[in-house]
Amino acid sequence: MEKVVEEAELRVKMAQLRDVPLPTSNTSSQGGSSSGLGVGSNWCGTTSSDPKKRKANPIEKAFNNNLREQLDGEIARMFYTSGLSFQFARNPHYVNAFRIACSKTLSGYHPPGYNMLRTTLLQKEKNNIKECLQPMKRAWQNKGVSVCSDGWSDAQRRPLINIMAVCESGPMFLKAINCEGECKDKFFMANLLIESIREIGPQNVVQVVTDNAPLCKAAGHIVEAKFKHIFWTPCVVHTLNLALKNICSPVLRHPEVYEQCSWISTISSDAWFIKNFIMNHNMRLSMYNDHCKLKLLFVAETRFASTIVMLKRFKQVKQGLEQMVISEQ
Known part of the structure; x- marks a missing residue:
């Protein structure tokens, strides 16, 4: 049993991620190891025990060039190891986050962890988005709103049905329903539309827009029978697509x-x-x-x-x- 436990612990140890040092900078590696992956290398890839290490000049020391290169390497490795798109580097929030974190007033700052990102900060951002959408929702009472719905599949091939509210002030995504394992008949589709209409307020809804599929058409008739002032409208793009x-x-x-x-x-x-x-x-x-x-x-x-x-x-x-x-x- 001890042998089995030792083999299991060894497999776990070998499966752990190794701390690969960052690439060695040109300014800090002159006269030292060119690979930065030797036994005497530290976490940033520079040789710590090299007696021939060149001393940094005052300009490099003033601008912390070595520390800047280490930070650039860590950020780049974050992109590479997580499979992040390089387009993410053009996000203004990404640039502003590092600019604020590098200010002198936030010395010792630690970024939010996994649990904080998925709980507190997520709920805070959700509430903020709701507050930003309130002016658009208030326009529904004066201008009216159209409830639009369409079906699609995500990357995992799960059937989804989205619900959107469109008015003169702009479109708003309401929700997406996972219909996996459900019988998508006219009654199921009609219940989703009726539930969304009640969340918006029946007095604010003018019409329901879907594609021209027989199922959606039948669901639209059910909605018209439920709410006399709401009528079903077929999608113009789908109509043109069928004609072409x-x-x-x-x-x-x-x-x-x-x-x-x-x-x-x-x-x-x-x-x-x-x-x-x-x-x-x-x-x-x-x-x-x-x-x-x-x-x-x-x-x-x-x-x-x-x-x-x-x-x-x-x-x-x-x-x-x-x-x-x-x-x-």
């Missing part, structure tokens, strides 16, 4: 439309075949990238005007290649 889809992919049951628009379906299928042929073969994709700077857009079929967007990009690619051939000639 019928034009780009006509069916035989509408012979007049099929006769006039069948050529679009033929061109679209040829374009999809070319795109898939290029994107699914590495050699062809490499040849395409060498001769054209425009990327082939991968637009999902459920998105707005996906076929038209794809054909427009193919036309731009063709024009670019033609201009390149003319310039070479």
Whole structure:
């Protein structure tokens, strides 16, 4: 049993994260170790026992260049080890936080921990956002509000339904409901809309906006029967998307439309075949990238005007290649 315990403790010890020293700065590593990863290295990657270490000049000492490089290395490693996007460095709150923390009046400051970020500070920020949204909510009584709802999936493929309130003062996100394991019928959808209407106030709601799916249409009729002054409105973008889809992919049951628009379906299928042929073969994709700077857009079929967007990009690619051939000639 002691042997098993020792093996388990050894596995735990080996699985722990190691304290890798920071990169050695050019000014502090002259005459010393070039890697900064030796046995005599300290936490910042400089050699602590090197007798040939160059003394810092007065200017470097005045501006704390070594300490600045250590801080830059720690911040950079925070980004790398946590997988943070480099775009986060452009966040003004990120810059202001370090500027205030580095002021002389906050010497010895420690950043908030895990529990404080997820409890106290989160609740404080939530209350602040609610206070900032109060002027927009007060406008609902005078201008009225539209309740908009749509379904989507997150990165974990969980089905979500969001509820938004839109008025003249601007849109406001209310909530997102996880519908995993639920039967999404017209009654379930109608109950979500009715609950949101009651939270906003039925007297402030003018209409309910959803897409044109039969389920949403039936739920809208239930809401209209519940509240006589509220009417259901189909989404204009979804309506246009369905119209363009019928034009780009006509069916035989509408012979007049099929006769006039069948050529679009033929061109679209040829374009999809070319795109898939290029994107699914590495050699062809490499040849395409060498001769054209425009990327082939991968637009999902459920998105707005996906076929038209794809054909427009193919036309731009063709024009670019033609201009390149003319310039070479």
